[in-house]
Each structure stands twice: as structure tokens, then as C-alpha cells.
Amino acid sequence: MHITEDIKMVDVVQHDIQLLAVIQRFEIPLGFKEDTVRQVCESNDVNVEFFLQIANSFHDKAFLDWKKFKKFPVQWIITYLKNAHRCYVDYRIPQIEKQIKSFEQQVDINEKNIKLLLDFFRKYIKEFNSHIEQEETNVFPYILELDCLIKDKSSLDLSLKGKSSINQYHEEHNSIEETLFDLKSILLKYLPPPVNNCLYNNLIFDIFRLERDLLDHAEIEENVLYPLVREMEDVLMSNKND
Structure with missing residues (x-):
């Protein structure tokens, strides 16, 4: 439809x-x-x-076609992505962690896989939060700075020299997605079923939904935002060389 x-x-x-x-x-x-x-x-x-x-x-x-987004302010895309970040950090990921913790009361007290799972997921949370912090502290301000220069019809400003291009910024996505895939594999292969199997199934469904959501989120960044930014960089570099 x-x-x-x-x-x-x-x-x-x-x-x-x-x-x-x-x-x-x-x-x-x-x-x-x-x-x-x-x-x-x-x-x-x-x-x-x-x-x-x-x-x-x-x-x-x-x-999905980045050229269709060229008529919209880049700030709108960034605001949308930031709102997605808040959903992940404030609700989706804490909810999954809470479900994993509940399994500690559902399985054998000597079961080590639960601890390994929690440790793995906490490592993922740390990696994910670091990725978001990188985007919101460095990537998004960099893009907004480029946008200001484009609007001012300015050449490449000295303040942008020495900063990474957008191509270098976006390389972390694959790592984030691969880690979540590994988490799913651990759950499906090694986690002992709890007394209430519905809890286990809900966790699996929530992780699958999170994975799909993150993939959709990454596609907006990689296939819309980043191509727009590359074009902005090219315009500014062209102005500089004129």
C-alpha cells in the first residue's frame, strides 16, 4: 500500500x-x-x-530514495533520528534488559548462561550508547555546520578542517547490527527455557522487533542522510576550489 x-x-x-x-x-x-x-x-x-x-x-x-528528501531541511531528518534514539535508549533496550534479568528467577540458580547473556547484552548496550553519543556529539553537529555553510553560500570553513568526512563516521553501523544478531543466536541456541515459556518468547520477539527497527533506522541514515551530506561536502569542496 x-x-x-x-x-x-x-x-x-x-x-x-x-x-x-x-x-x-x-x-x-x-x-x-x-x-x-x-x-x-x-x-x-x-x-x-x-x-x-x-x-x-x-x-x-x-x-527509499535520498533524492526525494533533498527538498526537506536536514534538521528534520536529524530530529527524527534523535527521537528514535530516545526511544531505544529510554525504553526499548531497558525493557529487553529487564526481561533478561527476570530469567534469573526462572531457571536453575547455577545456570551460567544467564550471566553470560546479561554480560553480553550489557556490552551491547555500552557499544550502542557509545554509537549514539558519537552521532549526537559529533556527526549531527558536523552535518548542521555543513548545512549552515551551504545556506550562507560559504566556502569550506576552517573550523571543518581536520574533521572526519561522513564516510568515516558511518562505519560503526555494521558492528552494532552484527552484535544484535549474535545476541539472537545466543538466545536461540543456548538460553535454557524458563518456567514460563511465554516470557522467553516475548523476549525473542522484542529483540527481533528491535533488530528490524534498528535496520530501518540505519537505512534512513545510510541511504538518505549520508548521501545528502556527501553531496553537501562535494558542494563545499567545489566552492573552495573555485
Whole structure:
């Protein structure tokens, strides 16, 4: 389904429940009533065209094209990504850690795999938080600085010299994704089933959902944000050489 502004927002969610995460990152609350996508966006001060680009890209990877995002301010993309970060750090990952901890009361007290799992996941959390800190402390400010220079029609500023290009910044994504894949493998292969198997299945489902969400998030960064930034870098370098 191609999402358009005339579709009811509730129908969008019912067709693809994963889009609820996208709506949340635009800080749009539930309670859509019978309102269309345009009506919901307008009542929440969200640009409907930008929302449709993100939602359709999330819903259908064939729709993802960085050139379609060129007409939108890069700040909008960064705000969307930051809101996703908050969801991961403040809710999704702590919730998974809480579920893993609950297994300590569900299995044999001498079972070592639980401790290994917790240690592995805490290592993942540390790596993930470091990745987010790198993006929000270095990458996003770097992009916004580039954007200011583009708007000012300026040549490459001295303050950008010595900084890494966007190509060097984005290399950590694969490591983050591979670690989460390893965590799933450990769970499926080695974690002893708890007394309540539903708890175990919920954990597996939550990790799979997190993995898909992170992959979608990474695709927005790698296939939309980073190509836009490379073009900005090329423009500034071209201005410098003129």
C-alpha cells in the first residue's frame, strides 16, 4: 500500500503496525479518530510531505530514495533520528534488559548462561550508547555546520578542517547490527527455557522487533542522510576550489 495524505491515519497503523514507531518519532499522539494523515499531521505541526516520505520509506524499501528528501531541511531528518534514539535508549533496550534479568528467577540458580547473556547484552548496550553519543556529539553537529555553510553560500570553513568526512563516521553501523544478531543466536541456541515459556518468547520477539527497527533506522541514515551530506561536502569542496 502506498500511503497518501487522504488515507485515515488509523488505517495506516492497522495496515502496518510497525508504522506506529514512525508516528511516535514525529511526536504524534494516539487518538486519531477518523482523521486523515494530512489532518493528523497538520494538527500536530508535522509537515505532511516529510511524514509521507519517511512513512513510505519505512513501509516499502523500494520507496527509499535520498533524492526525494533533498527538498526537506536536514534538521528534520536529524530530529527524527534523535527521537528514535530516545526511544531505544529510554525504553526499548531497558525493557529487553529487564526481561533478561527476570530469567534469573526462572531457571536453575547455577545456570551460567544467564550471566553470560546479561554480560553480553550489557556490552551491547555500552557499544550502542557509545554509537549514539558519537552521532549526537559529533556527526549531527558536523552535518548542521555543513548545512549552515551551504545556506550562507560559504566556502569550506576552517573550523571543518581536520574533521572526519561522513564516510568515516558511518562505519560503526555494521558492528552494532552484527552484535544484535549474535545476541539472537545466543538466545536461540543456548538460553535454557524458563518456567514460563511465554516470557522467553516475548523476549525473542522484542529483540527481533528491535533488530528490524534498528535496520530501518540505519537505512534512513545510510541511504538518505549520508548521501545528502556527501553531496553537501562535494558542494563545499567545489566552492573552495573555485
